Amino acid sequence: YRIMLDYDADLVEINPLVITETQDLVALDSKITIDDNALYRHQDLVSALENDPRDMDEDEIIARKYGFTYVKLEGDIGIMGNGAGLTMASMDLVKLYGGRPASFLDIGGGANKERVKAALKILLKRPDIKSIFINIYGGITKCDEVASGIVEAIKETGSDKKIFVRLVGTREEEGRKILVENGIGYFTDDNDAALEAVRAVSSS
Structure with a gap:
């Protein structure tokens, strides 16, 4: 007990x-x-996993370290969201428009810039992913923190993958400005963002 x-x-x-x-x-x-979602409270266990990963790859180890829920799939469109329900709905939208999800990546609530950056790097480094759909509702999570994390992840990886972000909620306007200034696709409707992510793969 x-x-x-x-x-x-x-x-x-x-x-x-x-x-x-x-x-x-x-x-x-x-x-x-x-409980995978509680591993962030037990860094000693995370360290043990890193030293003895067995059947876990590097991406899964990083996800566990930050407390993300990450499932690698066989598609070519990366999916990232905050909250299991929203992330699953994002996958459904991609499928609706004929796309194939490559991931279920739930970064959870209250994600800051560093957590967003770490999560997006997982997807940016995967060669099988052709485009990325990010769906974030900013309640506790602040949209400008999310946007800054996205920009930093792109700069640090040097990735040229197409990214489509639906970002609404707290500090939404500040987040939108950061994304637009850095040439990242910004949407307020998740249907539009999902559709563009699918189209980006079809045209590549």
């Missing part, structure tokens, strides 16, 4: 637990799973 509380575990199990002929208890096997 203490392990479950201290480490945000989904499961702590000893199975089987046997009693020997001498009445000793022996745990023959055990299993612990940690």
Whole structure:
């Protein structure tokens, strides 16, 4: 019980637990799973994953470090949003217009510039991704922070991928100005942004 509380575990199990002929208890096997969304609170565990990644690639390790929910898919349009529902809806829009999502990347609420930059770099570095659709609703998350993170990620990676951003909410006008000044596609309607992301792939 203490392990479950201290480490945000989904499961702590000893199975089987046997009693020997001498009445000793022996745990023959055990299993612990940690909530991915809580890993940002347990950097010691993240470090252990980095040193022993097993079946995780570099992108998945980075996503876990920042507490993102990231699923790599086989399409060619990167999808990034804040909130599982919005990110899933963004994938549905891309599919509606004939596109193929290459990722489910949920950066969560309250994302700042550094978190946005780290998330977008994951998608920018993937050679199979041809365009990126970013769908952000700024409540706690501030739109100008999001825009600044997007710009910095592009500059630091030197990527020329086409990026289409639907950005509405808190400090929306400031965010729009940053994106427009840096030549990044800005939209207030997520249908329009998704459609342009699909068209960018079709015309490439």
